């Protein structure tokens with residue numbers, strides 16, 4: 001059993017991510033009795049403890065509307081604040097004083113990656129890195145080279161076993177379900193290969209734009225923002241071999257095997273789009289070529305998946321907000337019966353958000369005197385009302401030293417290798433009207449056999 005971290009230090013506590021995700025998650029952890037350790041927020045702002053508590057109250061109220069005052073007071077009692085510049089050693093000395101007798105804190109870097117190196121160095125200089133864990137946010141680099149450089153910087157101070165690279169998708173209940181469903185049931189396995197699976201498609205649709213994050217988004221684009229990490233991770237859970245055990249390294253080993261077998265993407269395996277109006281967003285360059293929509297076709301050159309196309313499509317300003325996977329099976333070899341209605345059947349559909357759902361598309365006989373069939377979907381829907389928030393699960397796991405939901409160095413680097421050839425394409429992406437399914441002309445003919453399945457709201 002790993003030793004639990006005895007304090008949580010959040011760098012970037014005054015930032016947007018802390019406000020939207022981290023502070024509400026800390027409240028939930030306290031509410032469930034999952035967090036009793038001191039929480040030290042660090043940021044440049046010259047705040048008092050009261051100001052941090054007020055910020056936390058605002059963050060929690062926005063997320064939950066009604067808050068349990070007793071829980072909030074427990075959270076406020078755990079919070080401390082250290083203000084300082086991450087490039088000045090004095091900040092880390094103040095942090096050391098605030099940590100008091102803590103021997104094994106978890107440092108959570110919710111700050112731009114360009115600062116990771118100086119924070120690791122500052123912690124080391126202050127003598128508060130040994131015995132600690134480090135959790136880092138995406139984007140983990142912007143290509144293979146920068147990811148490798150970041151890894152080198154972090155490894156100067158922290159062993160790989162102490163580094164927790166976050167992909168918040170892996171903290172989602174639905175994504176955990178995917179892993180569970182695949183490896184806790186035997187009936188799926190005989191079908192889960194190139195003999196029976198015709199194609200796999202993963203769609204991540206968002207019905208909103210870049211929400212004022214123009215400066216960030218314009219340096220990133222859809223491929224870096226969600227495909228290289230979130231959606232490749234979903235693909236890995238679908239495609240990996242059964243791990244020997246559920247231990248973190250066994251899971252990572254299998255993911256790495258798939259990553260090694262994925263062919264790097266070439267120009268004919270990608271379609272890029274940009275929503276109309278993107279160039280007018282604050283912070284976006286007026287001639288930007290950055291994509292707000294991308295669809296890619298991946299092939300995994302191994303025994304299980306050779307020649308089965310894996311499609312991923314993601315975009316901003318699409319008609320709905322939904323993330324779904326559809327695994328489509330090959331048709332029966334002989335069509336014995338007539339059918340009516342849409343020819344949709346033979347698939348498994350995983351709804352990964354906002355709701356959690358598993359649906360099996362099958363054909364059944366339509367009522368009546370003739371042997372005519374129709375498509376039905378057998379659906380299992382999960383109640384998601386009190387699900388753990390992704391960050392709640394991930395912070396808790398990192399504090400406990402559980403590494404299953406985090407990305408190992410080799411996996412992070414291999415994922416960059418796959419998308420690298422299609423990054424920073426200087427051509428102008430085709431535009432699409434907000435509320436449509438992306439650039440229609442560019443997408444012509446770029447679809448899994450049987451077509452895309454557009455998720456419903």
Ligand code: BG6
Nearest residue numbers: 138168169206225226230323353
């Ligand atoms: C983030 C991306 O990592 O994931 C955002 O930067 C995206 O652009 C978000 O909107 C989606 O996360 P979720 O949990 O809302 O599906």
